[in-house]
Amino acid sequence: MEFKTILFYIFSTVTVLAALRVITARNPVHAALFLVLAFFNVSGLWMLLQAEFLSLVLIMVYVGAVMVLFLFVVMMLDINIERVRQGFWKNLPIGALVGALLIAEMAAVLSGRYFGLANLPAQSMPANYSNTKELARVLYTDYAYPFEIASVILLVAIIVAVMLTLRRRKDNKAMQSSDQIAVKAKDRMRLVKMAPEVNLPAAKQGEQA
Amino acid sequence: MEATVLNLLASVLGSLWAPLWNLIKPVWPLIWTLAKIVLIMAPLLLSVAYLTFWERKVIGWMQVRIGPNRVGPWGLLQPIADGLKLFFKEVLFPAAADKKLFVLGPIMAIAPALALWAVIPFSSGWVLANVDAGMLYLLAVSSIGVYGIIVAGWASNSKYPFFGAMRASAQMISYEVSMGLALITVLMVSNSLNLSDIVMAQDKGRGAGMGLGFLSWNWLPLLPMFVVYLISGVAETNRAPFDVVEGESEIVAGHMVEYSGMAFAMFFLAEYANMILISAMTSIFFLGGWLSPIGFIPDGFHWMAAKMAAILFFFLWIRATFPRYRYDQLMRLGWKVFVPLTLVWILVVGVWMMSPLTIWK
Numbered sequence: 001m002e003f004k005t006i007l008f009y010i011f012s013t014v015t016v017l018a019a020l021r022v023i024t025a026r027n028p029v030h031a032a033l034f035l036v037l038a039f040f041n042v043s044g045l046w047m048l049l050q051a052e053f054l055s056l057v058l059i060m061v062y063v064g065a066v067m068v069l070f071l072f073v074v075m076m077l078d079i080n081i082e083r084v085r086q087g088f089w090k091n092l093p094i095g096a097l098v099g100a101l102l103i104a105e106m107a108a109v110l111s112g113r114y115f116g117l118a119n120l121p122a123q124s125m126p127a128n129y130s131n132t133k134e135l136a137r138v139l140y141t142d143y144a145y146p147f148e149i150a151s152v153i154l155l156v157a158i159i160v161a162v163m164l165t166l167r168r169r170k171d172n173k174a175m176q177s178s179d180q181i182a183v184k185a186k187d188r189m190r191l192v193k194m195a196p197e198v199n200l201p202a203a204k205q206g207e208q209a
Numbered sequence: 210m211e212a213t214v215l216n217l218l219a220s221v222l223g224s225l226w227a228p229l230w231n232l233i234k235p236v237w238p239l240i241w242t243l244a245k246i247v248l249i250m251a252p253l254l255l256s257v258a259y260l261t262f263w264e265r266k267v268i269g270w271m272q273v274r275i276g277p278n279r280v281g282p283w284g285l286l287q288p289i290a291d292g293l294k295l296f297f298k299e300v301l302f303p304a305a306a307d308k309k310l311f312v313l314g315p316i317m318a319i320a321p322a323l324a325l326w327a328v329i330p331f332s333s334g335w336v337l338a339n340v341d342a343g344m345l346y347l348l349a350v351s352s353i354g355v356y357g358i359i360v361a362g363w364a365s366n367s368k369y370p371f372f373g374a375m376r377a378s379a380q381m382i383s384y385e386v387s388m389g390l391a392l393i394t395v396l397m398v399s400n401s402l403n404l405s406d407i408v409m410a411q412d413k414g415r416g417a418g419m420g421l422g423f424l425s426w427n428w429l430p431l432l433p434m435f436v437v438y439l440i441s442g443v444a445e446t447n448r449a450p451f452d453v454v455e456g457e458s459e460i461v462a463g464h465m466v467e468y469s470g471m472a473f474a475m476f477f478l479a480e481y482a483n484m485i486l487i488s489a490m491t492s493i494f495f496l497g498g499w500l501s502p503i504g505f506i507p508d509g510f511h512w513m514a515a516k517m518a519a520i521l522f523f524f525l526w527i528r529a530t531f532p533r534y535r536y537d538q539l540m541r542l543g544w545k546v547f548v549p550l551t552l553v554w555i556l557v558v559g560v561w562m563m564s565p566l567t568i569w570k
Binding site: 029033036053056057059060063064065068069071072075076130131132175 | 307340348349350356360378381382389402537541
């Protein structure tokens with residue numbers, strides 16, 4: 001057995017086990033961390049497929065950003081696991097149906113007959129072949145319009161998400177940094193010129209007399 | 210280098226070498242890689258130890274104090290004493306902590322900080338893994354360093370660590386964005402993701418042609434990005450003035466409150482290893498790595514070391530100089546200043562590269 005094959009089996013086993021723990025773990029934080037583990041191993045699988053760009057971007061985007069925010073939210077939730085489990089038997093038939101459909105579809109794809117995977121020659125790339133460069137070339141030439149449309153949709157999604165959650169409170173006391181920086185000493189403090197007080201206190205005058 | 214080592218071994222061991230070589234030949238790549246890892250890790254951990262010492266000394270001098278001077282000559286054995294002390298201390302587990310994740314936290318902090326060194330070239334050809342996607346690897350693995358803090362903060366099951374974890378996850382994500390965008394301009398002008406190629410791309414240009422190499426390094430044409438990267442680097446390592454994650458005057462030490470002994474030392478090691486790493490990355494991306502600033506002086510590792518030392522001094526300098534950022538100011542700087550600035554500068558560099566005035570051929 002080749003070393004790569006051993007690696008493949010390690011990565012795929014850990015992926016499957018971690019994915020199982022994601023849905024069986026009682027603690028949502030543990031589940032999120034198992035999902036991170038699953039992402040890592042999938043990234044390892046992609047690395048074995050010589051897709052180093054996708055593999056590293058998976059870690060950068062999903063592990064480095066998405067899951068961090070996910071954990072951020074999950075850590076703050078006080079999830080009552082008993083209440084979550086209440087509707088289990090009622091929802092089981094629908095869930096089982098959706099699951100069975102998903103498995104059937106994946107099996108159809110993975111069997112590979114429909115894509116003629118068996119006819120595909122094994123690719124061997126030259127040593128200086130850059131996965132990243134090839135991907136970029138295709139993305140910005142053949143698929144330039146879909147790529148741009150996708151990015152515009154994402155941008156709109158960002159703005160919409162911000163607008164939906166943005167509520168300006170009337171009693172907001174947030175500070176404006178630009179105003180703070182623009183403050184001069186004379187705005188805050190007034191130096192008043194006044195004549196010195198020369199009158200002696202009354203008691204002292206009495207003593208002299 | 211590999212051939213030299215093999216020849217040396219052969220000459221030292223003489224007739225014993227041939228049978229020995231037959232024995233170890235199948236696993237030789239493994240041995241050689243492990244040897245290289247040790248060659249990187251041992252000096253790195255030593256530098257971490259003495260960086261803590263240097264930090265205390267430098268900040269001491271800046272505040273007109275003497276700094277540590279009791280242990281050994283000039284206090285030079287202080288980091289060894291500190292390390293030994295931490296090593297022999299008991300690792301305490303809070304009663305309500307999630308034990309497994311509590312142990313996992315420090316490990317997840319130190320592992321990326323060490324794994325990142327795999328792709329850092331120290332001099333021409335001095336690199337553990339000369340991979341094509343080196344910069345992507347750096348971005349990917351450095352983005353998972355935050356898990357150590359989050360996991361530790363959550364697993365401690367205590368208020369201040371949890372605050373630390375919350376602050377860390379928001380801060381790290383914000384500054385990663387500007388850091389990554391700043392690196393995109395470097396990637397554009399050097400036309401490669403390979404770190405060695407990025408350094409070598411800074412060796413040509415008008416300045417290098419005149420023998421003044423330092424004018425061709427990326428810091429000058431990409432000056433705003435250099436500044437953004439350096440400041441984001443300070444924020445990524447949670448160093449002062451961006452150390453709200455630890456914030457010893459507000460939340461004591463954030464995620465490290467419940468840790469003691471070696472578990473605490475792991476966070477400490479990770480922070481300083483990350484500092485050294487950021488300085489190495491800055492010198493590779495913007496300061497020409499191991500290239501010498503003047504044409505007739507030879508290139509080499511000493512230049513890389515000197516540049517890293519200068520950036521590390523900058524880290525310590527600003528820690529002694531600036532007060533801590535308020536959290537909303539920190540977020541504002543990341544999102545409202547750095548991100549728009551980097552986005553605009555990417556456009557500027559793109560137009561510049563396509564115009565006849567381009568300096569990158």
